[in-house]
Each structure stands twice: as C-alpha cells, then as structure tokens.
Amino acid sequence: EAQVTQNPRYLITVTGKKLTVTCSQNMNHEYMSWYRQDPGLGLRQIYYSMNVEVTDKGDVPEGYKVSRKEKRNFPLILESPSPNQTSLYFCASSLLTSSNEQFFGPGTRLTVL
C-alpha cells in the first residue's frame, strides 16, 4: 500500500530534550516536506527536500533540522525543543512535477512541557 508513515504519532517531552520524528514513504517520491498545523494559522511549511542531500527552508524553519540521506526517509529533528513547538506535525511527499499532489502522513502530535 502506498503510504507515508510517521513515528511517533504522539509525543510528550520536556524543554531541551532532543527528539526526532521519523517520516518514511514507499512511493519513490523525490519531494518531501514537513509542516506544522496550529489553530488559526493553518499549515506552515518547515523544511522541504527536492531529492537526496537537497533540503531547503520553508516558512518556519527556526528550531528545526532535517536530513535527507535516503530517498524514502526525511526525519525532523528538534535539538532543543521549546513549548512554542507544541503542535501537530505532518510529513508529506510527492513526485517532482508542476502539478504535484502531496501525500500526507497521519500526523504527530507533539507536546513540549
């Protein structure tokens, strides 16, 4: 089944404790992206990647890191989480075409205390 998977689905952590949210897709998509969803702000792009070893900042990259060592994986790293990073996070992937449909993962709800 074609899908984007994220882990964990739910995470409660404390300020400053490094964490990684994994994202994997099995559709051989070149493009992958991370978003955060907050009430009243909709979806905002954190980082995106157009291929292996190619990443770029989205609209809200501060406090986040990503890597793209393999085509299928695109982990999101929070090296020192803060409470303002409490949010619902989505990973998405797509083919790299001008009309690319994004396929979304189920989401990771992160709470930073």
Added chain:
Amino acid sequence: GDSVTQMEGPVTLSEEAFLTINCTYTATGYPSLFWYVQYPGEGLQLLLKATKADDKGSNKGFEATYRKETTSFHLEKGSVQVSDSAVYFCALVSGGYQKVTFGIGTKLQVIP
C-alpha cells in the same frame, strides 16, 4: 511571496445545502491550485486540483474552477452531506522550487 486567503469558519450548513468556500491567491507565474480535505484525526488528502487557467477540478461532487482574472479557486458543492464535515485547505504550488503554500483551512460542519 505567495499567499492563499480563505475564511477560517466554521461554516455550518444543513444537509443538502449548497456550499461555497472562497479561495483567492497571489503568486508569481502560473501556479497549480489544489483543494485538500482533512477529516477529524487524519492527515490531509487531495480533493481536487487544476493546473492552468479555466481548468475545472472535480471530485466527489465538489468542483472548483481556476480563474486567473480574479486569482480565485472557489470550492463548491451542490448538496452537502454530514460526511462532508471536515477542514478544507486551499493550496498552490508555483515556480520551479515546488514550494507549497496553504491557506489557513476552513472548517465545515454539516448538521442533519
């Protein structure tokens, strides 16, 4: 930069009512336009898309037409059902960088 404007809602309708959710955009060049739907507790999924001016996207009774002259992509459905209750996001992709810009999402509640 690129932007997408849509009302946040919630929009509350009775079953079988007509639905319009407005979406306007600003973008460089000729973007592709999308509507995504998010059901409670799930990720977003594509509802419909249009890639050039005057194209009409349609799916599950929903329609939207790419209007370049008014920079709009309004979502319509003739008769909504309770199962259409969800959050609807308008989005665009422009340029060669594949950067996706989303609107804030419009929550639709359909009551029996």
